[in-house]
Amino acid sequence: MSILNFFTRGRTSAPVARERLQVLLAHERALTGGADLAAVLKQEILEVIARHIPIDRDRVMVKLDRGDQVSTLEIDIEMPDAALAGGAPAPARRRRAAR
Amino acid sequence: MSNVVVVTSGKGGVGKTTSSASLGASLARAGQKVVVVDFDVGLRNLDLVMGAERRVVFDLVNVVQGDAKLPQALIRDKRLETLHLLPASQTRDKDALTEVGVGKVIDELRESFDWIICDSPAGIEKGATMAMRFADTAVVVTNPEVSSVRDSDRIIGMLDSKTCRAERGERLEKQLLLTRYDAARAARGEMMTVDDVLEILAIPLLGIVSESPDVLTASNVGCPVTLHNPTSAAARAYDDAARRLMGETVPLNTPQAQRQGFMSRLFGRKAAA
Numbered sequence: 001m002s003i004l005n006f007f008t009r010g011r012t013s014a015p016v017a018r019e020r021l022q023v024l025l026a027h028e029r030a031l032t033g034g035a036d037l038a039a040v041l042k043q044e045i046l047e048v049i050a051r052h053i054p055i056d057r058d059r060v061m062v063k064l065d066r067g068d069q070v071s072t073l074e075i076d077i078e079m080p081d082a083a084l085a086g087g088a089p090a091p092a093r094r095r096r097a098a099r
Numbered sequence: 100m101s102n103v104v105v106v107t108s109g110k111g112g113v114g115k116t117t118s119s120a121s122l123g124a125s126l127a128r129a130g131q132k133v134v135v136v137d138f139d140v141g142l143r144n145l146d147l148v149m150g151a152e153r154r155v156v157f158d159l160v161n162v163v164q165g166d167a168k169l170p171q172a173l174i175r176d177k178r179l180e181t182l183h184l185l186p187a188s189q190t191r192d193k194d195a196l197t198e199v200g201v202g203k204v205i206d207e208l209r210e211s212f213d214w215i216i217c218d219s220p221a222g223i224e225k226g227a228t229m230a231m232r233f234a235d236t237a238v239v240v241t242n243p244e245v246s247s248v249r250d251s252d253r254i255i256g257m258l259d260s261k262t263c264r265a266e267r268g269e270r271l272e273k274q275l276l277l278t279r280y281d282a283a284r285a286a287r288g289e290m291m292t293v294d295d296v297l298e299i300l301a302i303p304l305l306g307i308v309s310e311s312p313d314v315l316t317a318s319n320v321g322c323p324v325t326l327h328n329p330t331s332a333a334a335r336a337y338d339d340a341a342r343r344l345m346g347e348t349v350p351l352n353t354p355q356a357q358r359q360g361f362m363s364r365l366f367g368r369k370a371a372a
Binding site: 012013014015017018020021022025028029032 | 244245248249252253256285287288289290291292295298299
């Protein structure tokens with residue numbers, strides 16, 4: 001084994017480990033960061049809206065899509081008609097996409 | 100001003116418990132009042148590594164649930180007067196820990212100790228999140244090996260999002276303790292170097308503990324290596340890391356490979372021993 005190592009030095013495994021990790025972790029950091037970000041955004045957006053309008057927390061969808069060029073944040077909140085009664089007629093659903 | 104330190108890693112078997120016991124003993128030997136808390140409910144081992152397994156009466160879960168007072172559960176080390184252990188329960192599971200209960204225990208410990216070292220269980224579930232929850236400082240224990248580095252990266256992400264300090268927008272200091280390092284293998288390109296791991300994880304280095312038979316010998320007899328064999332390389336590495344935790348500037352020397360002769364290179368390292 002040692003004699004074999006003596007002749008095969010130069011082809012080492014540590015740089016392979018480093019490269020594999022760098023590629024993998026770049027991917028995983030984007031994934032876990034994204035999942036947490038969407039959850040945080042959902043929570044905070046809900047708090048702000050709930051201050052003004054009674055909403056059903058189960059009828060809210062927050063989706064974060066990460067693309068190479070552009071990422072989109074999609075927020076879909078279903079509002080009961082009663083919540084808007086008294087104000088100007090408004091669509092029952094509002095959708096906004098950003099960046 | 101007390102300091103809550105979580106010793107964590109994600110992956111099991113990298114040396115969290117050994118490092119908790121050794122750093123705790125180093126700090127206590129420097130005159131600091133130290134308690135080492137085992138958060139591995141259901142799989143406790145800190146008591147065994149510190150040689151106090153026959154002295155456990157009450158544990159962390161008993162205190163969290165109000166069945167015992169904190170002083171009843173604390174075990175004072177027989178070798179160092181300022182070193183204490185708060186063992187985990189062996190018969191319960193991690194769900195027995197509540198955030199409110201653990202917070203109260205940590206607050207009470209802050210009144211009597213300079214250092215509260217929280218030995219985290221492996222994994223990313225409740226035990227690990229409870230161990231890191233109230234930390235001021237994190238020691239991330241990592242081996243220079245792909246699965247350990249990946250899991251450490253995950254844990255670093257959790258330290259940045261799931262701790263009280265992170266939620267309050269305060270700084271939580273994270274430092275890397277590289278264990279089981281083999282300078283000779285790193286020099287031959289068979290193991291990632293210190294710089295490789297630092298570049299990937301991008302947190303400051305607290306210390307490097309080389310692979311050493313002294314660590315196993317110390318745990319065999321239930322004594323932190325810093326007390327069992329204080330002149331060994333592993334003990335000196337832990338002592339230096341503890342001094343850095345205390346804020347001292349201690350030069351960090353990366354272990355260097357011993358030069359090997361032609362014959363030992365040819366016939367392997369065993370031949371040279």
